[in-house]
Amino acid sequence: MTARQLHIPSISSQRLNDSIHQTSLWGAAHRWGSLATETGMARLALNDDDAKVRRWFVEQTSSLGCKVTVDQMGNIFAVLPGRLEGPPTAIGSHLDTQPSGGRYDGVLGVLSGLEALRTIIENKIVTNYPIALINWTNEEGARFPKSLASSGVWAGVIPLESSWNLKEVAGEATQKSELEQQGPHLETTGRKVGVVQGAQAIRWYTVTVHGRETHTGTTPFSTRSDAMLCAAKIIVASNTIAKANNGLMSTGIIHASPGSANTVPGKVVFSLDIRHPSDDTLTIMDKQLQEEATRIAREDSERGCTIDWRLDTDAKATHFDKDCIRCVQESADAVVGRDMTMELTSGAGHDSCMTALVCPTSMIFAPSKDGISHNPVEYTSPEDCATCAQVILGALMRYDDLRLQRS
Amino acid sequence: MTARQLHIPSISSQRLNDSIHQTSLWGAAHRWGSLATETGMARLALNDDDAKVRRWFVEQTSSLGCKVTVDQMGNIFAVLPGRLEGPPTAIGSHLDTQPSGGRYDGVLGVLSGLEALRTIIENKIVTNYPIALINWTNEEGARFPKSLASSGVWAGVIPLESSWNLKEVAGEATQKSELEQQGPHLETTGRKVGVVQGAQAIRWYTVTVHGRETHTGTTPFSTRSDAMLCAAKIIVASNTIAKANNGLMSTGIIHASPGSANTVPGKVVFSLDIRHPSDDTLTIMDKQLQEEATRIAREDSERGCTIDWRLDTDAKATHFDKDCIRCVQESADAVVGRDMTMELTSGAGHDSCMTALVCPTSMIFAPSKDGISHNPVEYTSPEDCATCAQVILGALMRYDDLRLQRS
Numbered sequence: 138m139t140a141r142q143l144h145i146p147s148i149s150s151q152r153l154n155d156s157i158h159q160t161s162l163w164g165a166a167h168r169w170g171s172l173a174t175e176t177g178m179a180r181l182a183l184n185d186d187d188a189k190v191r192r193w194f195v196e197q198t199s200s201l202g203c204k205v206t207v208d209q210m211g212n213i214f215a216v217l218p219g220r221l222e223g224p225p226t227a228i229g230s231h232l233d234t235q236p237s238g239g240r241y242d243g244v245l246g247v248l249s250g251l252e253a254l255r256t257i258i259e260n261k262i263v264t265n266y267p268i269a270l271i272n273w274t275n276e277e278g279a280r281f282p283k284s285l286a287s288s289g290v291w292a293g294v295i296p297l298e299s300s301w302n303l304k305e306v307a308g309e310a311t312q313k314s315e316l317e318q319q320g321p322h323l324e325t326t327g328r329k330v331g332v333v334q335g336a337q338a339i340r341w342y343t344v345t346v347h348g349r350e351t352h353t354g355t356t357p358f359s360t361r362s363d364a365m366l367c368a369a370k371i372i373v374a375s376n377t378i379a380k381a382n383n384g385l386m387s388t389g390i391i392h393a394s395p396g397s398a399n400t401v402p403g404k405v406v407f408s409l410d411i412r413h414p415s416d417d418t419l420t421i422m423d424k425q426l427q428e429e430a431t432r433i434a435r436e437d438s439e440r441g442c443t444i445d446w447r448l449d450t451d452a453k454a455t456h457f458d459k460d461c462i463r464c465v466q467e468s469a470d471a472v473v474g475r476d477m478t479m480e481l482t483s484g485a486g487h488d489s490c491m492t493a494l495v496c497p498t499s500m501i502f503a504p505s506k507d508g509i510s511h512n513p514v515e516y517t518s519p520e521d522c523a524t525c526a527q528v529i530l531g532a533l534m535r536y537d538d539l540r541l542q543r544s
Numbered sequence: 545m546t547a548r549q550l551h552i553p554s555i556s557s558q559r560l561n562d563s564i565h566q567t568s569l570w571g572a573a574h575r576w577g578s579l580a581t582e583t584g585m586a587r588l589a590l591n592d593d594d595a596k597v598r599r600w601f602v603e604q605t606s607s608l609g610c611k612v613t614v615d616q617m618g619n620i621f622a623v624l625p626g627r628l629e630g631p632p633t634a635i636g637s638h639l640d641t642q643p644s645g646g647r648y649d650g651v652l653g654v655l656s657g658l659e660a661l662r663t664i665i666e667n668k669i670v671t672n673y674p675i676a677l678i679n680w681t682n683e684e685g686a687r688f689p690k691s692l693a694s695s696g697v698w699a700g701v702i703p704l705e706s707s708w709n710l711k712e713v714a715g716e717a718t719q720k721s722e723l724e725q726q727g728p729h730l731e732t733t734g735r736k737v738g739v740v741q742g743a744q745a746i747r748w749y750t751v752t753v754h755g756r757e758t759h760t761g762t763t764p765f766s767t768r769s770d771a772m773l774c775a776a777k778i779i780v781a782s783n784t785i786a787k788a789n790n791g792l793m794s795t796g797i798i799h800a801s802p803g804s805a806n807t808v809p810g811k812v813v814f815s816l817d818i819r820h821p822s823d824d825t826l827t828i829m830d831k832q833l834q835e836e837a838t839r840i841a842r843e844d845s846e847r848g849c850t851i852d853w854r855l856d857t858d859a860k861a862t863h864f865d866k867d868c869i870r871c872v873q874e875s876a877d878a879v880v881g882r883d884m885t886m887e888l889t890s891g892a893g894h895d896s897c898m899t900a901l902v903c904p905t906s907m908i909f910a911p912s913k914d915g916i917s918h919n920p921v922e923y924t925s926p927e928d929c930a931t932c933a934q935v936i937l938g939a940l941m942r943y944d945d946l947r948l949q950r951s
Contacts, residue, residue, distance in 0.1 A: 320762040337761060341805055353794040353817040354744060355727035355891030355915070358787060365795050366783050372776040380765060387760040388772045389807045393798050398748055398815040398856075399892075400796045408805040410760040449805075484762030485806075508762070 143538055145471070145531045146260040150523035153252040157522065160232075160248070161240050163189040167513035177513020178240055182233035182275035183211065190232050194272055197251060201258050203270070210287035210300055211274035217254055219266040219537070221544075224496075226264075226536050228253065228529055229271030229288075229488065238277070239515025241522075245503060247272050249526035256530055265541040268533060273488045280305055288488035292495045320484055321508030328479040329524050330469040331502025335457045336483040336490050337385075338419040341450035342409040344371070346434065348442040350395060350403030358439050361401055365393050367438035368405040371430045375409060378429065382422045384413035385484070414482040416454050455483075455490045458497030460539060461532075465499050468531030472524055501528055550945055552878070552938045553667040557930035560659040564929065567639075567655070568647050570596040574920035584920020585647055589640035589682035590618065597639050601679055604658060608665050610677070617694035617707055618681035624661055626673040626944070628951075631903075633671075633943050635660065635936055636678030636695075636895060645684070646922025648929070652910060654679050656933035663937055672948040675940060680895045687712055695895035699902045727891055728915030735886040736931050737876040738909025742864045743890040743897050744792075744819040745826040748857035751778065753841065755849040757802060757810035765846050768808055772800050774845035775812040778837045782816060785836065789829045791820035792891070821889040823861050862890075862897045865904030867946060868939075872906050875938030879931055908935055 158173070164180025164187070180186045191213065195205050198215030205215045216225050230246025250270040257264065273291075278284030281303035289295030323331050348364030372388050379386035387410045393402040411426075413419040427446065434442040469478040481502055483490075489500045503525040506516040517525075565580070571587025571594070587593045598620060602612050605622030612622045623632050637653025657677040664671065680698075685691030688710035696702030730738050755771030779795050786793035794817045800809040818833075820826040834853065841849040876885040888909055890897075896907045910932040913923040924932075 320759075320764065321767055322764075325767075339761065352727075352892060352918075353792060353796060354746065354819050354893075357727065357729075358783075358792070360728055360732075360915075363783075363794070365779065365798065369776040369779040369795075372772065373780055376765075376770075376773050385760065385765070387770070387806075387808050388776075389760060389800060389805045389809055390803050391772065391798055391800050391812075393796060396797050398796050398817055399794075401794050402796055405798075410805055412761050485759060486761075508767075511759075 143534055145468075145527075145534055146256050146262070148252045148256045148523060148526045148530055150519060152255065153248060153522055153526050154519045156248045156251065157240060157244060160190050160193060160244070163187075163193075164234065167237055169514050174240070176240075177515070178234040178238045178244075179236050180232070180234045180238075181236060181280035182277065184280065187233055191272065194232065194247070194251075198254065198270060201254050203254070208291065209297060210290045212287050212291055213272040215254075215270045217257070217264070217268045217270075219264040219268065221265055223266045223540075225267035225269035226533060226540065227269035227271050228533060229269075229273055229492070231273045231276035231488065233275055233277050233280070235277050235511045237513060238511055239513055241503070241505065241515055241517045242510040243276055245517060245522055245525060249522070249529045252526040253530035253533055262534075264534070264537045266537055268537070276488055285486060285488055285491050288491040292491040294491065294494060320481075322481055323479060323502060323504040324506065324508055326479060327477075329473045329477045329504060329521060330528050331479050331481040331504075332462060332466045332469055333457060333481050333483050333489075333500035333502055334462060335414065336455035336486060337412040337414050338416045338454035339450060339452040339486070340411045340419060340423060340448065342411070343447040343449055344368075344407050344409050344430075345445040345447070346371070346405045346442050347445070348401070348403050348405075348438070349440075351401045353399045353401055356401060361439040362403075362442050363401050363439055364405040364442055365402045367434050367442040367444075368393075368407055370433045370437060371426075371444075372407065374429045374433065375426055378422055378425050379411070382413065382418055382425075384411065384418060384422050386411050386422070386426065412484065414454055419454075452486070452490075455493050457489070457493060457499040461497045461499035461536065464532045464535040464539065465501055465528065468528045468535055469501075471531055472527045499532075501525060501532070550941055552875075552934075552941055553663050553669070555659045555663045555930060555933045555937055557926060559662065560655060560929055560933050561926045563655045563658065564647060564651060567597050567600060567651070570594075570600075571641065574644055576921050581647070583647075584922070585641040585645045585651075586643050587639070587641045587645075588643060588687035589684065590687065594640055598679065601639065601654070601658075605661065605677060608661050610661070615698065616704060617697045619694050619698055620679040622661075622677045624664070624671070624675045624677075626671040626675065628672055630673045630947075632674035632676035633940060633947065634676035634678050635940060636676075636680055636899070638680045638683035638895065640682055640684050640687070642684050642918045643687075644920060645918055646920055648910070648912065648922055648924045649917040650683055652924060652929055652932060656929070656936045659933040660937035660940055669941075671941070671944045673944055675944070683895055692893060692895055692898050695898040699898040701898065701901060727888075729888055730886060730909060730911040731913065731915055733886060734884075736880045736884045736911060736928060737935055738886050738888040738911075739869060739873045739876055740864060740888050740890050740896075740907035740909055741869060742821065743862040743893060744821050745823045745861035746857060746859040746893070747818045747826060747830060747855065749816040749818070750854040750856055751775075751814050751816050751837075752852040752854070753778070753812045753849050754852070755808070755810050755812075755845070756847075758808045760806045760808055763808060768846040769810075769849050770808050770846055771812040771849055772809045774841050774849040774851075775800075775814055777840045777844060778833075778851075779814065781836045781840065782833050785829055785832050786818070789820065789825055789832075791818065791825060791829050793818050793829070793833065819891060821861055826861075859893070859897075862900050864896070864900060864906040868904045868906035868943065871939040871942040871946065872908055872935065875935045875942055876908075878938055879934045906939075908932060908939070
């Protein structure tokens with residue numbers, strides 16, 4: 138592909154940031170500062186505030202000339218016609234938030250897309266192919282407990298019925314919310330645009346270590362089968378193995394049975410989260426850990442323990458489309474210069490991992506203060522928000538042009 | 545002390561074992577074999593079955609000529625007069641069991657004492673000083689959740705009101721029961737009598753590791769403060785330090801917050817049980833672990849964690865009375881020969897740790913199959929039960945004689 142000289146108009150930072158904070162009134166919560174904008178958000182999927190912002194989204198895109206449709210999962214597709222027929226080139230994210238979320242995660246993506254559409258209309262640009270702006274339903278999985286459930290149905294990998302039948306996470310919603318981070322990579326390096334290459338492979342295990350319940354005071358070490366000691370050694374080993382492979386392994390959940398201060402646990406169950414950008418390396422890490430854990434259980438846990446591994450999740454790595462990535466990279470180069478961009482692999486799952494199964498996809502990261510999202514204090518500066526929208530517009534127009542070149 | 549030649553009559557193994565299994569009908573539960581005696585016990589303190597065995601105990605001791613009194617905690621004291629006035633030389637244990645307990649723990653102690661009294665009466669022996677047989681109430685702490693509460697009140701170290709006000713552990717009793725072991729020392733060495741020298745010092749801590757909640761997929765190791773990894777390393781270190789000092793350290797309870805598979809825990813709380821026969825060595829072990837844990841938290845947990853230590857229990861080591869120990873040792877030597885005895889330190893707490901605060905005390909261990917008690921399959925052979933009763937009788941008469949020599 139040789140990029141032709143495209144005229145990319147400038148987005149309006151003021152209009153974008155006004156939209157972010159005006160729509161944040163629907164669901165504002167968790168005040169953390171004195172300024173009007175210094176609150177977090179609690180706009181759970183399809184609640185009253187989400188209904189208001191969804192209605193506003195339909196009004197705004199309709200008034201721009203978009204044809205708006207809503208699918209069976211509530212995903213909203215606003216399509217602006219192009220000169221030619223064909224599937225739209227789409228931008229998408231989500232307007233729902235965590236119960237204790239912030240003003241940017243998802244919202245910045247949708248409203249940057251809206252700002253790109255507004256700029257296109259304002260500048261009387263007609264793209265070659267239709268342009269779509271998508272608001273995915275319940276990306277967070279905070280109210281209905283399965284994240285990416287609606288984009289998953291759209292992509293055909295999750296049955297419609299199973300997403301329809303998700304039960305609301307009633308009062309537990311707040312407890313279940315998690316601090317999610319895109320990682321501090323952009324902030325620590327001072328870069329402005331993350332050009333996302335794909336998402337890591339993920340395996341989740343539930344590991345059960347079986348030992349023998351014995352009294353802490355009367356059982357000499359030599360006759361123990363201490364499931365807690367064995368589990369602790371495996372967790373330490375998982376960290377060592379992950380580091381040696383430049384991957385990640387973590388334990389977030391652990392239970393010891395029977396759970397008494399003076400009883401050596403006979404059973405310990407813990408979660409193991411393994412991630413690596415390469416499927417092959419993840420498989421190697423997994424194998425190394427299972428071998429080392431087996432050794433620990435057999436030789437390094439007093440009289441020995443046994444281990445059961447239950448594989449709960451096995452998600453392959455996502456590799457975004459090379460052309461889509463290049464359009465984002467070139468757009469970012471034009472807006473902030475190559476030195477201010479950074480190639481990244483997403484650590485977490487996103488709707489884009491679902492769409493990537495069906496159509497060419499890429500993804501943009503904007504800098505988040507301290508790398509924090511899923512938290513009321515989540516913050517992206519107005520300038521960085523504007524950069525994000527400008528890069529999206531440029532990527533969109535480049536891909537639209539690429540499609541024409543190819544046709 | 546020079547042991548005078550004492551005539552110690554023989555106890556009746558048949559009578560002792562009959563009493564064990566006849567009284568086990570009150571509270572028999574948890575059948576594990578086909579023979580009549582192959583059940584465990586569920587005779588919780590002061591329940592209907594315990595009331596029946598307590599009534600039987602009073603009848604039996606009264607018929608032997610004992611004066612029976614019951615104190616405010618329900619401890620029963622059956623005192624057989626001697627030739628001389630003075631405080632009685634006492635034998636004691638407990639007739640209550642764990643909800644999922646066995647036929648010997650406590651029961652063998654009380655009924656061996658009863659068999660000793662029966663043998664004394666049968667042989668028309670009048671001891672120099674009164675002999676008492678004591679049944680302590682709620683030794684187990686299984687129904688009213690504080691073990692040794694009644695002997696503790698008697699010893700003056702637990703206020704009467706606090707033991708009176710213990711609330712019943714309703715349906716939870718079974719869950720709270722623990723597998724308690726005297727340790728497999730006797731069985732693994734083939735010895736028949738454990739001559740207990742004292743009980744270990746015990747410290748219980750609740751350790752809280754504070755890190756930072758972050759996403760498992762997006763947070764590089766270099767920016768983590770992983771409370772789970774830090775806790776796992778401390779648990780592994782506790783084991784290493786305990787072994788180096790010939791002591792014990794164990795973790796039976798652990799909780800990670802917020803408890804999500806894809807969140808690096810920001811907080812992990814775990815129990816730490818430290819034991820050693822020497823108070824000084826326990827203090828050294830404690831100090832070594834706190835120093836190592838501080839180092840791990842500061843230098844070896846990625847970006848670092850902090851630790852809070854809450855001391856929940858700090859029990860000094862119990863050192864039994866040298867003369868009492870010698871009476872037991874000499875009695876055991878006479879019954880089974882020195883080679884079949886073993887000097888032991890109790891790993892767990894017993895009523896004798898309370899009485900030792902007030903009067904000269906020692907303790908005898910009988911062999912338990914696989915070292916297991918607090919379990920329906922708990923088993924001591926009829927021969928070993930008889931040996932236990934014979935050693936108790938001999939120790940009792942030796943101590944009675946010693947008191948006379950000294951007076």
